[in-house]
Amino acid sequence: MTSLPLVSICIPTYNAEAFIAESVDSALAQTYAALEIIISDDGSSDRTVEVARQLLDSKLDGKGITWQLNPHDRLGIAANWNHCISLARGKYIKFLFQDDVIAPDCVAKMVTLAEQDTEIGLVFARRNIINSDDTKLDQLYVDITQGWTNLSAIQSGRSLLADPKLLEAPLNKIGEPTAVLITKAVFDKVGLFDPNLRQVLDLDMWLRIMAQYKIGYIDETLAGFRVHRNQQSIQNAQSGASWIDDWRLQFKMLGDRSYSLLPPELKQTLIELCSSSISQTYKDLEGLRSQVADAYKQLEATRQRLQVEVEQLQEQNWQTTGQLNLAQAHLEQSQAQIAAMESSKFWKLRSTWLGIKRALGLPAEE
Template sequence: MKIPLVSICIPIYNGALFLEEALNSAISQTYPNLEIIISDDHSVDNSLEIVESFKNITQIPFYIYSHIPNGIGANWNNSIKYASGDYIKFLFQDDLMRSDCIEKMMELAVSDNDIGLVYCKRTILHDPNNLEHKAWVNYGGVLHKKWQYLEINEGVLDGKKYLSDLYLMNSPLNKIGEPTAVLLNKKCFQKVGLFDENLKQTLDIDYWYRLMKYYKIGFIDKELVSFRLHNDQASSVNQRNQIDETALLTQKFYKSLFWCFHPKKRWKLFKSHSWIGNSVRYLKGIFK
């Protein structure tokens, strides 16, 4: 029986500080059929030197592609375009995978052809003396318990069950996790498309929701990855720059996912984004 190829996609940009740790976790995987795709956004530090050094210490095929910088979404998508695998496993330059991460995820992924996404719990690497980090971990560290009706246990659920949960759009919007916590069937990109390059902060959330409309979702109740919090990562920079894409996201969901949502959420979206709702708000403003 053919063992599916998994592409470990690592988009990088000036990631030298933690990149060696990330790459060590990639080449230490127990899963037997891998390739590593590096998409570099013209790093000006020694990231590429670190990557080149790893090509000589592993038998896993390494492919390095230089990419003209055009935002994080373009770099993610570039790595996908060059991936030959049946499955995509993202690993970000700051993060880590447990050695059996891909093996465990693939066991679940191949159990049902309708599974498009498998995700797991994650360990949060952070500065325990940083109050913002501590608050973030307390709030967003255990994501699978943030749903209203869904009881998420290890196994598989129809993606539409996630979309119909009353708490779907409640904070935190991302109740799946960062791309490092996710394994994707590559066929999803043919059906759903690539990541939205117009988004800076929420492109992963947008993609998870879009995928849920068509595929089943698998969950592994183990911390198979480590997500690193630090002040120079893209999400932290975006937060400091006060990038808030909530309104843009809800507009997208109103157009494409409206009938998948809980009735109360549909009503809220209708009031916010339909021409009727906009007209009512306009008239209320006039007659205040």
């Protein structure tokens, strides 16, 4: 009896406490027997490592499945994925992301297809969306495999690269790493995940694999991709990192040696798209420059108006201060006159006379 090839289920984590138990449980529920589980934690500050360790300790005892829990200092997304690969001993790499799940027969069905042809470098399947926050989703990104013109169980990756809809949305028509099985030897040929990318590093890898290998496809839903507000892809979109990544990938496809096998027609289409995007970006920048100029004019007008108001207030303040100083001088002068009168002989005689009148009972007005 032929032994089953080992599959390394790789779970890269970072602050994954919320969903890591569900993710690991789906790995432990696999019907495929020849497994190892690798969790590479990228410096989490929550209870990710503790939760994962307790789960693996309690559920793997006696099952014959080996596992590694490898916490380390922060490496970053791509470097942590690559670290998982370096730890893996299996013939196949099955990524399972910390928020996601895989069906119990996911690994078994993917390996069965991969073993049918030694030229297969990647197997992917459909995935559903687990919407944890009731986030509004574009239907285009729910069933991404419909973005292909044609899919077969086994086909040349270059035929997929020649698909006329390849560069249409959604660009990633394969899916997230949770929906993919990769032959580990592939990485020796096409390289590892690119640390210069943050959002489309998986798409970059799928394209490089398609250029040199056959691709397997299972027309079944074998994975669940979770969407929630705190996930990295949402943060990348909000920060603008996704937009920058798209540009980096396009220029990489045109000039990087790893894309030397791309069909010439695809490169020409990509050049046209890049030129169009650059022109549109230039127009957008011109529009923004005009808006900034208008805003500056408004700010300058406001500054000048406020400056006039400040100068007027200063003038009023100086006038008020002068009036107060004049009143103070008059008051001091009056006080000096009163003091002089009180100290004069006439004032003293007057005071004595008024005292005598009071003693005699006569009216004595001040």
